[in-house]
Amino acid sequence: MAGNNLLSTHCYIHRQNLASKKMAPELNEVLSQSVKIINYIKTSALNTRLLKALCNETGSDHQNLLSHSEVHWLSRGEVLRRLYELRKEVELFLIDKKSDLSHYSQDKKWVASLAYLSDIFSYINELNLKLQGPEKTIFNDWNKIESFKKKLKL
DSSP states (O other): OHHHHHHTTTTHHHHHHHHHHTSOHHHHHHHHHHHHHHHHHHTOHHHHHHHHHHHHHHTOSOSSOOOOOGGGGGGHHHHHHHHHHTHHHHHHHHHHTTOGGGGGGGOHHHHHHHHHHHHHHHHHHHHHHHHOSTTOOHHHHHHHHHHHHHHHHO
């Protein structure tokens, strides 16, 4: 009996990554579009500098977007949160650049989905950090996982 419970916690962090790949198609599309926006800005040094200048002019708390990589999927929550926090500056930047990507930030449903993804991935990142480190026991981790599942139901 106890063996069955222990097996279900094996590689929990990696299963979260797999589960995120199976999310609702609408949310997956918003995630994909967010990555396109970030890559459009971050892959060009000029675009990165122009966005930074715009953020300075508007007095934004942040000056830059964070890079997204499939390899660093654990940081997805931070990447999405930064995009959400800079959404107005990014919208102005994309409109100024006459980019096809500018229409996403003008869609209220899309922005709400971005906020939702940002929150969910931030909570998953927080849980992942709690599951890592020295002197962790399977019993403590199990409690954290069960607590997280209950919070999701709320």
